[in-house]
Amino acid sequence: MSQTNNNHAIEARNLNIYYGDFLAVRDVNLKIKQRKITAIIGPSGCGKSTMLRAFNRMNELVPTAHTEGEVLYHGKNIYASEVDPVEVRCRIGMVFQKPNPFPKSIYENVAWGARINGYQGNIDELVEQSLRASALWNEVKDKLGQSGLSLSGGQQQRLCIARTIAVKPDIILMDEPASALDPIATLKIEELMREISKDYTIIVVTHNMQQAARVSDFTAFFNLGEDRAGVLEEYDKTKNLFTNPAKQTTEDYISGRFG
């Protein structure tokens, strides 16, 4: 697929997301910069995770969910009828809140996705590359045959990142990737995000404002509208949003006045 020429990896246009009759996210227009980290913050129930999942059609796994509007990836609407959602999820990977390695060996965890997608290259090399990229190689290189579940929580999460990287995505979506981890493991994940953002576009949902401030280049603040639908309230460089937000509601949220 051709590269977009405007430095945007993906773009939501007039996006509405429903669960049944309930409008969960209303009329979002959001352009995500390539090879940067964009954080999505906002109070509980404002549609952050729903928005994140819209970027790789994960909401479709919820039976009542439906989406209006467009999500443009390389200029093409990923919701167009001819697009295969599995292909979308290969290009736009996801890392979840709770580390969820397969009950298989460390090696197989990383090799699995590539193998089922018919990867033709050297799988050993791919596994090593991906584990190196996720800063886990040195810790696991001598025990690749052990179960992925034998690792610590932080290591498991980095294994999941390695698994995502192994299918060579463009974009990695992260839903609260460090909320189940201790502070040191959290900082390691954040360092890893910084490191891999040289090669990948990252969109991260986080409840932790300091994490958004530390790790992201851009921040999108979502809030609940009067009709309880999530709306994009403010979107700016992280530096601006956390030192001098344009809107009073953003100021109130990041200063802990509500949320």
Place this chain on the structure above:
Amino acid sequence: MKTLSPRETFDRQLAELKDQLLILGSMVEQITLDAVDALKCRDTEAARRAYLYDQKINDKRFEIESACITIIATQQPLARDLRLLASVLEVATELERMGDYAKGVARICLLMKDQPPIKPITDLPRMAELATDMLHRALGAFVATDADQAAQITEDDDAVDELYNQINRVLLTYMISDPSTIDRANYLTWAAHNLERMADRVTNICERTIYVATGEMKELDVSDDELNKL
């Protein structure tokens, strides 16, 4: 049942910090008026007291700095809270330096104690009153985050500068007509200079108020016309 506010502790800490800053400000006002009064009345005892009082100002400044750093570390402030706390550190430093200027005036009083007066001191107390009044209002604007008032206060700096220039002219005339006054006139010029600098630092506080209110860092005292004369 009492509703829990998520910022109750934080807001209380910020209010206490502002109170402490106002206390430091009133200490600086006091030492300035005392030092200038001592100089005017040639009261070396009062000058000595003012000189020593500066230590209390230094201690207070460290106390505020320490409280501020603790709040930053424990509350991880953002947006306006962050701008306020960063500015409190700055304003406390400005106040401490103002205390040093006042101490300098007290020192001049002690240095001149054995020498006869050149003339009755009238303009320096007026300068001190103007400068401390500016300071008082500037701190009020700072704790109220009132950018408009802050911008207005800086305009009064012209009156202080005017007095400073006038004092300089008068003292220069003394020095020219009677070189034996050079020593004493120099001391008084120095005292006037300290008060003039103090008013300049009030402008810095007003700049911080505008920064807290708007997020904009801008210089208020851009004396282009002064530069043009050079």
